[in-house]
Amino acid sequence: MSKLPNSIMLGISAAIGLLMTTASIAAPDKIVKIDGSSTVFPITEAVAEDFQKAMKGAVKVTVGISGTGGGFKKFCRGEIDIVDASRPILEKEMADCKAAGIQYVEMPVAFDALTVVVNPKNNWSNVITVAELKKMWEPAAQGKITRWNQVNPAWPDEPIKLYGPGADSGTFDYFTEAIVGKAKSSRGDFTASEDDNVLVQGVASDKNGLGFFGFAYYIENQKKLKAVAIDAGKGPVLPSTKTVEDGTYQPLSRPIFIYVNIKSAEKPEVREFVEFYMKNADALVKEVKFFSLPAQAYTSNLEHLSKKKVGTVFGGKPGVGLRIEEVLKREASL
Incomplete structure (x- = not known):
């Protein structure tokens, strides 16, 4: 069998290298898995899109909408890194996560007017x-x-x-x-x-x-x-920005959250995603027509992650009728 000329061999090697690089970009091995609330989805999806652009394709973020309850089922089985939640974690979900050894950081990301x-x-x-x-x-x-x-x-x-x-x-x-x-x-x-x-x-x-x-x-x-x-x-x-912020739209004003698996947060891509989320939340929350929290709330979320302050301040209850300042006061006591 005749040998191919060196120039052709070099060309083939270069092409294979390019294909491997392209494949690497198209299918990164670093993936952040998120599922849960369809209400929180627009915020997390907006964050995911901007984060993936910033990471130039090195990290893939998947965001599902199986509902808050469906998301917590996956979260407490260790199948996802983050759950989007349109209400606090409930008692049964807390028990399921505890049984599976899943610890989490609770992060309010916005207010919603149901x-x-x-x-x-x-x-x-x-x-x-x-x-x-x-x-x-x-x-x-x-x-x-x-x-x-x-x-x-x-x-x-x-x-x-x-x-x-x-x-x-x-x-x-x-x-x-x-x-x-x-x-x-x-x-x-x-x-x-x-x-x-x-x-x-x-x-x-x-x-x-x-x-x-x-x-x-x-x-x-x-x-x-x-x-x-x-x-x-x-x-x-x-429902409006004013009636949510002044607490008069009751009882259908509510905080919405993400919950981060503390073990998942040890992975650089998950931690970087959460940091990106909190640093860009104010602008992106408003962009998708939700009500953003005071800047300190997002800073506190990252402090809780850094200090591994796990758990919930809602005791397994939905937390009906709370104003923004009441939610933040609770989170500060964690």
């Missing part, structure tokens, strides 16, 4: 009281409260079509705790999805639809949805 929405053609329920929402969503309503006028006699004799997050959603947990009085306590005959975009489309295409999800999804789709003012006893309040 938003109740209706179709723009709905001209009767611009304001809904907490009691009316409870009447719609409590377990006893299943098969019984099926028309608008059954909730409020001034409303039309039209069928109610309800849309909400699925049972693995932290938004579902928080809403049911805040409105019904017990997490996961809800009627079951509604259209459920862990993907908020499915809920958006459901309400947008149904005159009699009502649903709830994070504020960012409402803002992104406000041309085809209408936010409802919530009356918790002190008059109707719409």
